[in-house]
Amino acid sequence: MTxxxxxxxxxxxxxxxSAQVLAGSRRLGRFGLGATLTLWVLAIVAGVSYLLWPAVVLTVFTSFIGLWALAIVLAFYAVVWVVLTxxxxxxxxxxxxxPGARPLIAMFATxxxxxxxxxxxYGAYVATSASGFLSSVFTAGPSVPPVDGRYNILLLGGDAGDDREGMRPDSISVVSIDAETGQATMIGLPRDLQWxxxxxxxxxxxxxxxxxxxIDGCEVGDDPSACQLNWVYTEVELKSPEMYPNAVSxxxxxxxxxxxxxxxxITGLSIQYYVxxxxxxxxxxIDALGGVDIDVQSRVPVHSDDTFTDxxxxFxxxxxxxDGYHALWFARSRHGTSDYDRMNRQHQLQEAILAQANPTNVLAKFEAVASAGTQVVKTDIPQSMLGYFVNLSSKTKTLPINSVNLxxxxDIDPTDPDYDVIRQMIDTALAPAPTETPAE
Incomplete structure (x- = not known):
């Protein structure tokens, strides 16, 4: 019996x-076996489909219906497993x-x-939480195709400090991603770029x-030197929102x-989405992800207050x-450094977070990541495109990220830039690598 x-x-x-079929209620056993075989078939179909059409599978499991269906299936099997055990x-x-085996058998089964x-x-909980998180961050708009084989995404790091009228994006980049290979190029736009x-x-x-x-300055000031790139957001948002009547909808x-x-x-690129x-x-x-590892290239100060002096x-x-507090200071520090040093540090931090946000880490700390993400990120990327971008990002992670900083x-002077030269730089950086023709 032992x-x-x-x-x-x-x-x-x-x-x-199988235990019920062999030694108990065959009706319950047949139900359990049927549920088990169905789960195995679903897993095999999903696995094969992922190998053949990964973007399609990821799209299904990042959609509202797909996530809730997954949650229901997982909850069902959790109940079945408890009943059978x-x-x-x-x-x-x-x-x-x-007598000596009784507690061991009971403990092992439990x-x-x-x-x-x-x-x-827990998987059912993550699926339902992910559905709410994704629906709150991503839009329900239509997906758009790549332009010239690329997806171009405007990446803005906004800072609405107490000393500012509204928010001004201090970190401005365009991330251009090859729609086939996943090769990414990050184009850094200085916030003080003019003309x-x-x-x-x-x-x-x-x-x-x-x-x-x-001509005659801009809405934020008559001095043309005040008309720099990061002021566009403030001008349009606070003074001329009627220019874009459909933006919010x-x-x-x-x-x-x-x-x-x-x-x-500036770049000559068509930008499909923003983040x-x-x-x-x-x-x-960053705290939700457990911190971030940064290779500090030169000494960077952490300030005691928001004056950026003491x-x-x-570092x-x-x-x-x-942790998050110190990573933010690393990205924002101004003492003894230039705006271009800050740009480089911000790009370095962005790349480090992309590396840190791997699926295992995100799932292990999903609740904290989701809670932080809804407060941090705003985007117009439609939820229907998530599966495609997740699949594309898996390729991006295996490749070095190219950088073009203006x-x-x-040799780019933000106060007197040559935009023909800038666009030529960008075109050169985005040009596909030449392929070697085998010798005959």
Whole structure:
């Protein structure tokens, strides 16, 4: 009876329902076996489909319906597993097993039940939470195709400090991703860039036909030198939101649309989507991920307050593990550094977070990540595109990220830029690598 007990518990774990078919209620056993075989078939179909059409499978499991269907299936199997395990313990007849084996058999069966049913229950919880999180962050708009084989995404790091009128994006980048290979190029746009054109058809192009602020200044000031890139958001959002009447209904903001038109005019690229990251809440996301590892290239000060003058201590060169508070200071620090140094550090932090946000880490800390993410991220990427982008990002992670920074280090003067040269730089960086022709 002791051997019988161990075998029944093990069979219940390996093939749920088989213990009942062999030694108990065959009706319950047939139900359990049917549920088990159905789960195996679903898993095999999903696995094969993922190998053949990964983007399709990921799209299904990042949709509202797909996530809720997954949650219902997992919850169902968690209940089935508990019922079958409890019934298996009844079939074991512990009172007829050896006295020393009784607690071991019961403990082993209970541990297996808790691990498997608990995992399924947690999976159901994650699926329902993910559905709410994704619906709150991503829009329900239509997906759009790549342009010239690329997806171009405007990445804004917003900072709404107490000393500012509204929010101004201090970190401005365009991430251009090859739609086939996943190769990403990050184009850094200095916040103090001037005289830039807007894209054709933009309402701002009608107001500033010769470039932003080049004629009689701009709405934020008569001094043309005040008319720099990061002021476009404030101007449009606070003073001229009527320029973009459909922005809010399409999951955006007038200020963001103004920044998009500016970035398109500067780079010559069509920008399909944007992602706005609230830098004030950025530290919560980093803490949720368990911190971030940064290779500090030179000494960076951490300030004691928001004046950016008094230094509390310094990050020394080398690998540093930072929590959210210190990572934010690393990205924002101004003492003894230039805006271009800050740009480089912000890009470095963005790349480090992308590496840190792997699926295992996100799932392990999902509740905290989801809670922080809803406060940090705003985007117009439609939920229907998530599966495609998740699949594409898996390719991106295996490749180095190229960088094009429009800074004096690359012979670009933000106060007197040559936009023909800038666009040529970008075109060169985005040009596909030449393929070698085999020798005949």
């Amino acid at each position: 051997k019988r007990g161990w075998w029944l518990v093990l069979l219940n774990f390996l093939v749920p329902g 409890l019934d298996t313990l009844r079939l074991v007849r512990l009172v007829r097993a050896a 541990i297996l039940m808790v691990v498997v049913a608990g995992t399924a229950s 830039f054109p807007f894209s054709d058809g933009s309402p701002l192009a009608d107001v500033y036909p010769e470039g932003y602020g080049s 399409e999951g955006s903001e007038p200020g963001i649309e103004g920044m998009r038109d500016a970035a398109e005019g 706005l990251i609230d830098m004030q809440g950025f530290s919560d996301l 230094v509390a201590f310094w 020394e060169p080398g690998m540093q593990h930072m 800074t004096p280090d690359n």
